[in-house]
Amino acid sequence: MRRAEIITALLMAGLSIYLMVKSAELPIGWIPGEGPGGGFWPFWLAAFMLGSIIWVIVNWFRRKSPPSQSEEPYLDxxxxxxxxxxxxxxxxxxxxxxxxxxxxxxxxxxxxxxxxxxxxxxxxxxxxxxxxxxxxxxxxxxxxxxxxxxxxxxxxxxxxxxxxx
Amino acid sequence: MELIGLLSDGFLVAFEPLNLGLIVLGVVVGLFVGAMPGLGSVNGVAILLPMTFLVPPASAIMFLAALYYGAMYGGAISSITLGIPGASTAVATTFDGRPLAMQGEADKALIAAALASFAGGTISIVLFTLFAPPLASVALDFGDPEIFALMILAFATFVGLSGDDIAKTVFSICIGMVMSAIGFDIISGEPRLVLFDLIGFQSKINFLVLAIGIYGIGEMMWTIEVSRGETMMSKVTVSVERVMGNLKIIWGTWKAWFMGSVLGFFVGILPAAGATPGSLMAYGVAKMTSREPQMFGKGAVEGVVAPEAANNAASTGSMLPMLTLGIPGSPTTAVLLGGMVIWGLQPGPRLFVTETDFVWGLIASLYAANLFAVIINIAFIPLFLWFLRTPFTILAPLIFVLSMVGGFASTERMFDVWLMLILGVGGYLMRKLDYPVAPAVLAIVLGPIAEPALRQSLLISSGDVMVFFNRPISGPIMIIALILLFMPAFQVVWRRIRGKKPMAG
Known part of the structure; x- marks a missing residue:
């Protein structure tokens, strides 16, 4: 379970970064007269995804979450x-x-x-x-x-x- | 007075032959879905939603709401006779329902559960009828900042109250929202997040693809893996004399079911709370206030009626924010809300003005569904017990087939069927690592409402985020949301302070 936790977290971190890059194809900042650009919303959400995954990884190192403590197999x-x-x-x-x-x-x-x-x-x-x-x-x-x-x-x-x- | 007039008009709509037939059918299907371990109201509603395209939208939602109700009743049947909750909402029912069944009093537990569900349903619908119109009229004045603040509040409840891993809850919310942003920018219309440049991602991901994937495929795989052992079914003897005898005993527990109903209704309104914690809390309160708390866990009728009244009341409670604010109070209502959008009904307070017939028809249908559910439940107990013997190895593949067919029928693209499989399997694998899936389903439904609300609000305020805090309604909502968001952090600090005290002393 412990290994599955970190592998999943790393994959999700990769996905988050990919989504951030992909969102940035549209403007992610302020467009005068139009407000936030089209990429603004997904970009920041993907950034939050990345942030939460980093938190999961930190918890993994500190053995804080149940899957990061478990030595049972992920799938028996x-x-x-x-x-x-x-x-x-x-x-x-x-x-x-x-x-x-x-x-x-x-x-x-x-x-x-x-x-x-x-x-x-x-x-x-x-x-x-x-x-x-x-x-x-x-x-x-x-x-x-x-x-x-x-x-x-x-x-x-x-x-x-x-x-x- | 006006309320009674509107409600009577609603009854006229609900009692149209097609609607009435669908309400009865919904209740029956719901009872079966709820009774079957591994299947709950959300699975039933998600998988069967594409089938309702056959009938007009108002009738479809009455059918699904009746199914939701029936499932709340049905959950108790397997909790009592098999000792396995038919749905997570009926977990608390096993605590005393199972011991009663083991003592040869399964019929008492089943009838207590059905009548308590009826009481919970009735009390909560009356509360709903009283609360919904004023709440909707307040919500009519809501602008974009208020709507966005409500969204934040809905998600904050997941962080503050759900008890799941916070980092993983935040991840689940965000990934659901990002999925809702795929396809094109709703404001400029430009293509956005066309993942891996696949043509299939040039249009929006239908929420049903995620909902059926998660609740049809993912959850079935989960149940197959978890329910490895054989189950023992208790014998049930039902007779008119026994029913009459039991009625007296159940009436004597009125305090437990009344408290359960009121508590369940209010807990049900919160998006992250809902029927499962509502019923567990009701069980706890019933035990605390009982004259014989030592009997709980050993077959106390109060321990059956409190959670059963609460889970039905919670299902009505979760419809309150769905209809009045456009924010679902549970995963099942999230799917219903998504369905309403497909059917061209714009959820939110305007419904009470523009679709009066629909809203009051639906409310009246809840009264009808509740009555039919209790009658059908008690009358057909032997039939449900027979159905519970259906092996999962027959039911599961049928659900997989229904998921595939329903997933295709909702968008008519094979791409979405594949996506549904990937999301379902992915959801199952993530759930094994404690990533909660319900927030993602809520997020994919709410994302398309939250994004324009945020962008419009920021546009009005020229980018100043204080717009969410300095308005009279959005301000307090945001503050409550922030308190909920930081509640886990407060708890950690509080525990540390309390933990240190004895050492200091």
Whole structure:
């Protein structure tokens, strides 16, 4: 935990400096007749971010905050496994959207999670994974007219749109 | 008299068939969301907000407010039967609710919780009805310096009262504000903070991207990691005779739930405080003033009714600054406020003038939601217990899917879905290191209001920051904010002085 605390703080310090530099692309000072420039607000906020991170780093050196005292691992074996399997699964689902579309990607993800991570029966898995895309399609694409991405599966949806809309 | 007229008009709006249906649906969904460990009102409201685009804005917000209410009721169900709070707001309910359940009196605890929630809800809505119009009429005179001072006060409460690491709280507030500044300068319209020169950052980050990321993805990952163990569900026997018997006992605890309601309402108004500390404080006060304080923690009914009345009252309290000042009193109301902006309603005191039907309809809907929540809660206790048996390995992936679909539907850009994932995972990893996430969500909603208020104020005063201090309303607000900001420092000094005294003596 202690190492994670300092690594995160250093990364956030870097982010703060980057945001300060980026904000300074617009005027950060006073423009006569217009008041503070466009970069003024984010620049000073990013400066406060940097200041607070320096405070976190000082606390780390002085071992003042609980994470800076903790010798426990940041993610233990179970935590790491879950993080990779769940986080990886969600990333995979979003990556699949461009290929097979959002509805089918959701179904694939549900099968992966419920059957393989959850260890449920195929009956339960398919009982959840198959109706979900149908419901999301009817709710979003048809009722709300918010067309979710279909990827390369576009031809499959044309007759459905023709039928419902 | 005028108040009663406005409220009756509100009831006419709330009782329109669509609105009434949505209020009942909101309460039911809220009860489930609240009962499910790991899911609270804010998760429900954030994830379901994109679904409400189907109905008119006023109906949508009534649905979400009813969900908020239902979740406050629902939290107690799992606190009592599983011993795990359904939401952080129901933590205090476990202290005595769980022991009661272990003694075979889960039904007494559940009914006590439901009735206390009803009392808390009712008392707080009456307070809300009385306080909101005068507060809104005072707020109508607010100029930019007052608005900015209020923003500072809202964030100062996080620093002074939340009890989180102060440096990390400040970081969380600032990063939320910077995120709200991405896209373009709201005054000159020039592109601003186009991070890594990505086209996706040329427009604003929708607050829902952050809210769903944090509360849909981040919090689920957190719950999956934390809730590793199996849980034991207590048996519940419900019968009409038992209900009647319990009613008498619960009525006898009126002092605890009445105090809880009033305390909860006022604590709920503060942005950083809200329902969780409100219910813990109510528990503490109930214990202090009880005739049998030794029974607390061992199954005292007072220990259930006080926090439950308080958390419902706090949820109403947090809507007071949201509707009258445009400043959310809790993360859930922050999401509601963001939703109002999407729906084209400008939050703030003007709502009471320009959108009278909406405001009073919403207030009336709270009365209705409260009544439906208590009836549905008590009538369907067995159904909620059955639902609580749904394995998290089925619920979690469904929430991830809803988050992705809802995140896309709110902006219709895949870029935002990726951003939501990054913010959600980032939020989870930061939260493990005690960085609080709620201030960032509030900040991304309030940032676009705070920035123009600051810049206009400075423009009026030609750059003199004293403009915030020498006006009759913004001055005292700023001073209270500064006291709150420096409160942790005062506490440190105070502790040192007190710590040194015995040594000196």
């Amino acid at each position: 074996a179970y935590g790491m496994k879950m993080f990779l399997l769940v986080g990886g699964g969600i990333t995979g689902m979003i990556a699949l959207v461009d290929i097979i579309g959002m509805h089918l990607a959701a179904a694939v993800f549900l099968i992966y999670y419920i059957r393989f991570l959850g260890g449920h029966s195929w009956k339960v898995t398919l009982g959840v994974a198959l109706p979900t895309p149908v419901v999301t399609f009817l709710f979003f694409d048809i009722a709300l007219r918010k067309f979710l991405p279909t990827g390369f599966m576009d031809p499959l949806y044309i007759p459905l749109y023709d039928f419902f809309l």
